[in-house]
Amino acid sequence: MRILGVDPGSRRTGFGILDDRAGRPVYVACGVVSSLSGTMPERLHRIFAGLGEVITEYQPEVCAVERVFLARNADSALKLGQARGAALVALARAGLAIHEYTALQIKKAVVGVGHADKGQVQHMMRALLGLSAVPSPDAADALASALCHLYHWQGEEAQLHATRS
Numbered sequence: 001m002r003i004l005g006v007d008p009g010s011r012r013t014g015f016g017i018l019d020d021r022a023g024r025p026v027y028v029a030c031g032v033v034s035s036l037s038g039t040m041p042e043r044l045h046r047i048f049a050g051l052g053e054v055i056t057e058y059q060p061e062v063c064a065v066e067r068v069f070l071a072r073n074a075d076s077a078l079k080l081g082q083a084r085g086a087a088l089v090a091l092a093r094a095g096l097a098i099h100e101y102t103a104l105q106i107k108k109a110v111v112g113v114g115h116a117d118k119g120q121v122q123h124m125m126r127a128l129l130g131l132s133a134v135p136s137p138d139a140a141d142a143l144a145s146a147l148c149h150l151y152h153w154q155g156e157e158a159q160l161h162a163t164r165s
Helices: 040-058 074-093 103-110 118-129 137-164
Strands: 002-007 012-021 024-034 062-067 097-102
Touching: 002 040, 002 074, 002 137, 012 040, 012 137, 024 040, 024 118, 024 137, 040 074, 062 074, 062 103, 062 137, 074 097, 097 103, 097 137, 103 118, 103 137, 118 137
Parallel strands: 002 062, 062 097
Antiparallel strands: 002 012, 012 024
């Protein structure tokens, strides 16, 4: 199974790709779709198109997206919601199954603490995936989303096998 993790942002949307190989996460790629300048519609189009390119290149089977529910202020919340919407439309257009997790769920799954900071998430992504360098904060959050989904899916599979036995 190939998982695309997405960390939506109005200026930087992180993405991370992991493969599930016999129950072990294998790093494929990560990066950021930048939309630092231009009007909001132009930035949203860059997010949509950029994720479309990532999907075309890496052919994920499923996607994990951070569910955003708080922001510093109303304007930030609106922009983040629009960026998240552009990302979700790109994912849905590609026909991907989309799974959403809160930041608390993601951080707890990969760091063990739901209120971990970005530096801790970056460190754990490097350690858990055997990366040679620490990924950017946005890419690390996206990888963490993908890894959270892998762990969640493995838990569901284990429960399914246990009930069949």
